Amino acid sequence: MITHEHTAAPPSPTAGQGLHDPGWPEARRLAHECTGPLPPARLPLHEAAGRTLSRPVTALQDLPHYASSAMDGWAVNGAGPWQLVPSGQPLAPGGAAVIATGGLVPQGTTAVVRKERGIVTDAGGNPSLELTDGGTGAPRPGQDVRPAGTEALAGEVLVPAGTVLNPAHLALAAVAGHDHLEVQAKPVVAVVLTGSEVVTAGVPAPGQVRDTFGPQLGTVIGQLGGIAGQFTRIGDSFDAWLGALADAGTGSNRADVVITTGGTGKSGTDHFRNAVAALGGRLLLDGIAMRPGHPAVLAELADGRFAVGLPGNPLAAMMSLATIGGPLLAALGGLPLADLQYAVSGSDVGPDAGCGSGPGRTRLIPCRFLSGLAFPVAHTGPGMMRGLAWAEGIMAVPPAGVDSGGQVPVLPLPWAPLPPKSARATGGAPWHA
């Protein structure tokens, strides 16, 4: 579907950015270091499960905050038999009042007599309580009374900052009197899908392509630690790009990051860089020495939104997202850059020839693990999804290549952890270019 379709001459090309293509590890780092965590968000309790607490949860008053009965029966003062008085009145010595489990014990209560241990007799409209076993001694002081403050005292920290909140933490916060909690915010991500050849339903005709991003990006954004926001579709004109990049993630659809797909090339129909420049933004990263995905771009717009330009080729886009989108969302969400993990390669992958006189590139190759070794899967062309669909991880083969039996960095897929270390690697190896 195409919206916002206009035509206009793009402004003069982005000038003077002077960026070289960083290597793949450098691009990951740069995407993580270009920002810090978003300020905490205040969420109602029912939305806070799984989030990381920013401000400790303290008891707003003693827990429990009043002395209560642990049993159904009678609150009594001293030894029996006791004269029954209406509930809610203070108890004088020798007094008793009906009480239910959890009920506020009246002032003067020394113990609770369980219902099954007492019997009420009514001599001439003067009801009194006796113990069923005929005992006359006073029940043990505090028997079946839950005193105030036994679970926590007012001001006590119940859940420290940094805790990943489980449902029981939320219940505890409610008991402690809280309605909202401060948690580390997650970045909201708006998505702009471009390309007038892209169709969203049915079998595409020659010259058309079926959209591969709409069905997966919302889920993947969540798996990378973001919250998927507004999705917009546009064609290929510069005006449409400019309008979409200006609007996406603003106003009531506020977002911290805008992800675009397509338009990262350098032809007259590729507008990511020029639209960023026209909006007063700056490129933080202009291309990465990786493939697929080398045209990927990271920018900061004048209003502070980040823009991640993913190449249009489907696998290139997802490898770019793993390389710079994941680290950017982690940084905004207050998470560290994930350490690289390693596996033993099951295949020889030769050195990358580079592009012209340029240095070689890191190759990101969807892989599977067999007998503890990582093997590239088939169907991993830049425009293909078939290999990724059956992959268990991504090999990041350095420019120098890797020999069978050598250590190779591997990235988890956003939707599945890597197989356990014992099933793939024997330890880390330094990055070698």
Ligand SMILES: Nc1nc2c(c(=O)[nH]1)N[C@H]1C(S)=C(S)[C@@H](COP(=O)(O)OP(=O)(O)OC[C@H]3O[C@@H](n4cnc5c(N)ncnc54)[C@H](O)[C@@H]3O)O[C@H]1N2
């Ligand atoms: N002369 C050169 N041409 C190209 C170069 C180059 O260096 N010199 N690099 C190639 C590489 S690598 C990539 S990756 C792409 C980057 O392309 P863009 O980001 O500009 O994307 P588009 O041109 O708009 O589209 C590329 C390709 O992707 C398809 N596409 C776009 N959106 C979708 C979608 N939602 N679902 C499925 N497929 C999509 C689009 O139809 C194109 O086939 O440039 C190369 N060219």
Ligand code: MOO
């Ligand atoms: O980013 Mo392109 O693959 O390298 O298709």
